[in-house]
Amino acid sequence: MKEVMAIFFVLSGFLITRFFLAGQGVTDFIVRRIARIVPLAWLYLFIVLLFQQSSLGIYSSHFLFYANWAPMPLTPMTSHFWSLCVEFQFYIAIAICVAVFGKRALLLVVIAAFACTSFRIYNDVYSAINTYFRVDEILAGGILALCLELRQRIDISQSVAIFLIVILALLFLASCHPNGGDLNYLRPYIASLLVGITLVSPVSLVNRLLCLPSLSYIASISYALYVIHGGLRHTWLGEGDTIEKYLKRPLFFAVLFLFAHLSTFYYEKYWIDVGKKVGMKLRYNKA
Numbered sequence: 228m229k230e231v232m233a234i235f236f237v238l239s240g241f242l243i244t245r246f247f248l249a250g251q252g253v254t255d256f257i258v259r260r261i262a263r264i265v266p267l268a269w270l271y272l273f274i275v276l277l278f279q280q281s282s283l284g285i286y287s288s289h290f291l292f293y294a295n296w297a298p299m300p301l302t303p304m305t306s307h308f309w310s311l312c313v314e315f316q317f318y319i320a321i322a323i324c325v326a327v328f329g330k331r332a333l334l335l336v337v338i339a340a341f342a343c344t345s346f347r348i349y350n351d352v353y354s355a356i357n358t359y360f361r362v363d364e365i366l367a368g369g370i371l372a373l374c375l376e377l378r379q380r381i382d383i384s385q386s387v388a389i390f391l392i393v394i395l396a397l398l399f400l401a402s403c404h405p406n407g408g409d410l411n412y413l414r415p416y417i418a419s420l421l422v423g424i425t426l427v428s429p430v431s432l433v434n435r436l437l438c439l440p441s442l443s444y445i446a447s448i449s450y451a452l453y454v455i456h457g458g459l460r461h462t463w464l465g466e467g468d469t470i471e472k473y474l475k476r477p478l479f480f481a482v483l484f485l486f487a488h489l490s491t492f493y494y495e496k497y498w499i500d501v502g503k504k505v506g507m508k509l510r511y512n513k514a
Contacts, residue, residue, distance in 0.1 A: 232310055233364050233403065233418040239314060240336075240368025241422065243321060247333060248376050253326045255506040260318050262502020267454050267495055268311060275304040275458050292316065295356050307457040309356035316358050317365050333373060340366035344412060353411035367415035371423050388428040395421040451487035451495065459483055 246256060272289050279302055288294040292315035294301050294308060301309060324332035343363035347353075352360050383391075399421050401407040402414035410417075436442070445452075459465065464479040465472065 233399075233414055234422065235310075236313070236361075236364035237368035237371065237415065237418045237422050240317070240365035240370075241372045241419075242368075243318070243365075244333060244336060244369035244372035245376075247321070247325050247330060248372060250330070252510065253322050254509050257318070257322055258506045258509065259499075259502045260315075262498045262505070263450070263495070264311070264315065266498040267451060267490055268308075270494075271454050271458065272305065272308075276302070279304065295358060299356075304458045304461050307453065311453075313356075313358045313361050313365065317362055321369075333369070336366050336369035336373065339363075340370055340415070344415065348412055353405065354414075364415040364418065367419040368422070370416075371419045375423070375426070383424075383427060385428075388424060391424050392421070392428065395424060448484070448487040448491040451490040452483060455486050455490065456483055459486070 243256075269290060272286075276286055276289065281302065285294075285300045285302065288296075288300050289305055289308065292308075292312045294305065295312040321332075321336075324335055328335075340363045343359065343361075343366065347355075347360055347363070350360070355361060395417060398410070399414070399417045402410040402417050405411070459479065459482065464475055464482060467475065
């Protein structure tokens, strides 16, 4: 799981930093992020927290995306929301910094990343769900974006690219395992280098794999998959002993993908379109 989250966080930090490097406005960014994340997250949270008869404090910590801070009121059906909390807090922090200091604020990404990693080393924490112990994975993606902005073209041969991908992949897997020791502290930066190599790599096989229609489809519904799976695994589809669970897996995935497809293209799409319209209107009024 750490492997998936590290790559996801790096990609997120990379894309958000590229967004601001391209000169996009803070208001437009916030509107689009809220339209993309909040509608499905809040709908899901309302249903599962109501089902669990949660207190007002649990509602507020989840709906305002700070449930991964002490006392961490995450529930069995919302335990996966810690990563969304890290993401959302990063969005708010970088938006505020850019609003105050402009694009120069993006240099703070480098400082913040090394500060977070140093804090993990100081507290002997290989991995945690607290933002202050995990956000360096997102920030490492931001560092990657800044580096590629400085040097758009990187000449690298196919043989060298393959070698680097293999070595970095092995190091990355080791950095995600407790037995990897202090290599865990370098996980954000190894993941960032691995992503960076795939972005500039001339290896046609890697590029073809990443552009497969099936992977593109999964990427398009990935947010809904992430949100919905947490509750679905606590239903009948996820219950039973080990053998029973595995026998139910095909049905579990079929239902999960069906709900994710409907959510992405019929529910989320509406709100995303609303966000785009509001963003365009705000830009027009500002102009």
